[in-house]
Amino acid sequence: MCNNLFQNSVPLMKAAVYYSLDNILIENRPIPKISSKEVLVAMKACGVCGSDLMGWYLKTRVPQVLGHEPSGVVVKVGKMVKEFESGDRVFVHHHVACLTCHYCRDNGYTLCKQFSKTHLDPGGFAEYFRVPAPNLQIDTLKIPPKLSFEEATLIEPVGCCLRALNKCDIAKSDSTVIMGAGSSGLIFTMLLRAFGASLIVTTDFAEYRLKAARQVGADLTVNPETESIIDVVKKATDGRGADAVIVAAPNVNAYLAGLELCRKGGKLCVFAPTQPEDFMRLSINKLFFSEIKLIPSYSTSHIETRMALRLIEAKRVDAKKLITHKFPLAKTADALQMAARNKNCVKVVVLNE
Numbered sequence: 249m250c251n252n253l254f255q256n257s258v259p260l261m262k263a264a265v266y267y268s269l270d271n272i273l274i275e276n277r278p279i280p281k282i283s284s285k286e287v288l289v290a291m292k293a294c295g296v297c298g299s300d301l302m303g304w305y306l307k308t309r310v311p312q313v314l315g316h317e318p319s320g321v322v323v324k325v326g327k328m329v330k331e332f333e334s335g336d337r338v339f340v341h342h343h344v345a346c347l348t349c350h351y352c353r354d355n356g357y358t359l360c361k362q363f364s365k366t367h368l369d370p371g372g373f374a375e376y377f378r379v380p381a382p383n384l385q386i387d388t389l390k391i392p393p394k395l396s397f398e399e400a401t402l403i404e405p406v407g408c409c410l411r412a413l414n415k416c417d418i419a420k421s422d423s424t425v426i427m428g429a430g431s432s433g434l435i436f437t438m439l440l441r442a443f444g445a446s447l448i449v450t451t452d453f454a455e456y457r458l459k460a461a462r463q464v465g466a467d468l469t470v471n472p473e474t475e476s477i478i479d480v481v482k483k484a485t486d487g488r489g490a491d492a493v494i495v496a497a498p499n500v501n502a503y504l505a506g507l508e509l510c511r512k513g514g515k516l517c518v519f520a521p522t523q524p525e526d527f528m529r530l531s532i533n534k535l536f537f538s539e540i541k542l543i544p545s546y547s548t549s550h551i552e553t554r555m556a557l558r559l560i561e562a563k564r565v566d567a568k569k570l571i572t573h574k575f576p577l578a579k580t581a582d583a584l585q586m587a588a589r590n591k592n593c594v595k596v597v598v599l600n601e
């Protein structure tokens with residue numbers, strides 16, 4: 249009895265709690281309390297990311313409220329917060345670096361110790377979330393009036409792609425192959441088109457996604473089930489292979505194929521992680537003589553999120569062509585299951601209207 253009375257006195261909200269992909273429950277959770285340097289945001293939209301679907305990655309962190317691509321409205325402001333007020337429409341980045349450590353001084357923000365420790369409370373798939381002080385100070389961006397909450401959910405994923413392109417320095421490469429035409433593969437296609445790449449080849453097993461890739465700027469699309477990617481790429485590059493290959497599909501075969509597609513001295517961007525127990529055989533001899541560079545790129549920093557916002561605002565990244573499905577918060581389970589299992593979708597977004 250007492251317990252009930254106590255629970256009733258705490259304001260509650262709905263949150264989608266992840267136990268496994270097949271067990272995501274809507275539960276009542278206390279609305280987070282904020283400190284003087286924090287704000288509370290009412291979630292309006294939150295994208296489903298490929299990493300929300302990686303069971304092996306999440307296994308040790310359950311139960312958890314997922315969702316790290318959120319936008320929303322500031323509804324409560326700590327006393328010491330000067331930059332934000334109630335009613336501000338915001339994008340909030342879930343990870344922020346310390347800006348002062350060894351890694352941060354060398355642009356390695358995503359490798360910073362603080363980076364992976366910081367996160368929103370409890371996460372984006374909830375009616376409200378608390379923005380801790382570092383996230384508020386370093387990477388909470390006001391959404392321009394013309395940009396919708398849905399469009400703003402793309403800031404984080406576009407930021408991840410921008411970071412990879414910058415790291416690999418391939419925006420203007422003559423020829424780039426993108427392995428995988430999920431939302432990241434399509435964002436890469438759009439960005440490379442906007443930045444002036446001369447040949448973009450996008451591959452996937454799903455015709456639906458290949459069609460989307462052509463619509464957003466791929467010069468050539470290849471379904472490896474029906475066509476040889478090597479033949480297509482060699483033919484388009486005078487037999488050399490591609491200057492750069494971005495692997496945006498989380499499997500070893502995509503990496504093996506990617507290495508074969510790279511020209512001598514080319515770059516292979518490691519963008520999608522595989523399971524920790526997955527390995528691939530790599531001939532050091534071949535690597536040495538081919539001088540192919542392997543360049544991993546994890547996540548995004550406060551530098552790219554700002555650029556991403558501007559590119560989305562300028563419609564260089566067209567959100568309407570990426571967001572194919574929307575679900576209400578109460579149906580978060582359906583949203584994640586669709587994103588994981590249905591190849592006839594690209595970006596899935598959860599809304600709280």
Ligand SMILES: [Zn+2]
Pocket residue numbers: 297298299316317404405
């Ligand atoms: Zn993400």
Ligand SMILES: [Zn+2]
Pocket residue numbers: 345346347348349350351352357360361362
């Ligand atoms: Zn740092």
